[in-house]
Amino acid sequence: MTARPDEGTPCWADAMFTDVERAEALYADVLGWTFGASAAEYGNYVLARADGSAVAAVVPPAPGQQGPAQWCLHLASPDAAATAARVRDHGGEVLMQPMRVGDFGTMCLAREPGGAVFGVWQGDTHEGFEATAVPGAYCWAEIRTREPERTDAFFTAVFDYTVRGIEGGMNGFRVYDLGGRTVLGRMRMTDDLPPETPSYIEVYFTVADCDAAVAAAGRHGSAVRYGPADSPFGRWAALTDPQGARFSVIDITTARGEKPQAEDVVRAPDG
Template sequence: MPVRTEGTPCWADAMFSDVEGAKSFYGDVLGWTFGESSSEYGNYTQAHVDGKAVAAVVPPMPGQEGQSQWCLYFASPDAAATADRIRAHGGEVLMEPMRVGDFGTMCLAREPGGAVFGVWQAGVHEGFEAAPGEPGAYCWAEVFTRDPERTDPFLTAVFPYTAKQIDDAAVDFRLFDVGQDPVLGRMRMTDEFPPEVPSYVNVYFTVTDCDAAVARATERGAVLRFGPMSSPFGRFAALSDPQGANFSVIDVTTTEGEMPATTDV
């Protein structure tokens, strides 16, 4: 698979205090299997679907214990240059670009609205090996932010995005494209979100049956936050896993309604 275009989501991982519990949960809900943990890299463990890498789980480093959350990484040909742009446009670099063996170079950052994300400059590890439509694979992501007036210009300054606003007065939603391809969404967080919920990046994973996946997840202790709901993009639901990490599942084969109109911004 070729190295992804700059700004394209290319990898996802999450820290879990109970890694074995996370492996059991996601194995049951998304059909993931897991490789050997790498003690050299903090017991980082990759998840696979049909032998293809789709994500990873890792225990927290000492002093970093806390709320579990998924981290989405965006492709960059030069992580140091991306980090410079992040700082220059109001973001915060949480972890300076760090080479991870011959796998690649990573960086962690926070955009001005508060959502944490990663940057990945590929080496031998180019990112997701499974295509977005494959069951169990990454499918889509949205930045949920309380401050889109700062988040939106930041994203287009740091990455080579063009933006389109969804023409819907009921929701403030923006799409970011690389070339002609939508790669990321942005949702304004409303008062429906409790004030203690910070801005975050919500990652969607593909499933063959949204309702069945939700049933398995809630049986295993997940909390259903929204849905299941059918849309022009697929039938989806938002969940928090048993350790509190937010994620969504989507069946892209079950669609309903017309695609929304958009306006270039």
């Protein structure tokens, strides 16, 4: 049996789109996804697969929930109710109470004090990503926040994260480590973004060719926010799809330059 992901590990990503068919066409072209049938009993939730492995999902908004499209990163938990309680205890907001989803698992939605929305997933028959860091699959995520100190304090209280700085990190970039592994990034939002832009989590998907993925996204009306550009982690670009969902693509096989080193611990969890 595959070991369940440690609590706080990114384990799933999904997005809500008013026009699901348009989203499917775009992500099929950009990421090579194929899509299953929508599950009416679960709000017409549609699984996306890369080379046969479940890697994400798309879903239309429920009645009365229309809003801008956005990707939501879900963090693993052995007890979603207990995690939701810690969210409330440490200044976050539970947007959707823990809810059982058939025999797949239990989910809830939360907002951290800096404003970024994230999910909590207590897996059962569906533990989360069936593949990562391969073309079409999730590989990384960064919390973009206007209140980094509050964000760090919250996440280290809710999950067993240690926060570290990065040598030469721009915009106060930090990483969250979990059990000796780096699992998330955290960056201060700059004035380049309109003040009405809320804090959010940027999800990175792996691609075989960054430039080709950007070109494909452009054919579907996506906007390029940054790149394509080379980095020590791969050639990448930040995009906004036509329905407003932000995401990034990265070719991790084309890393250029030396990876920056993590600095001393900035904040460790209490106890």
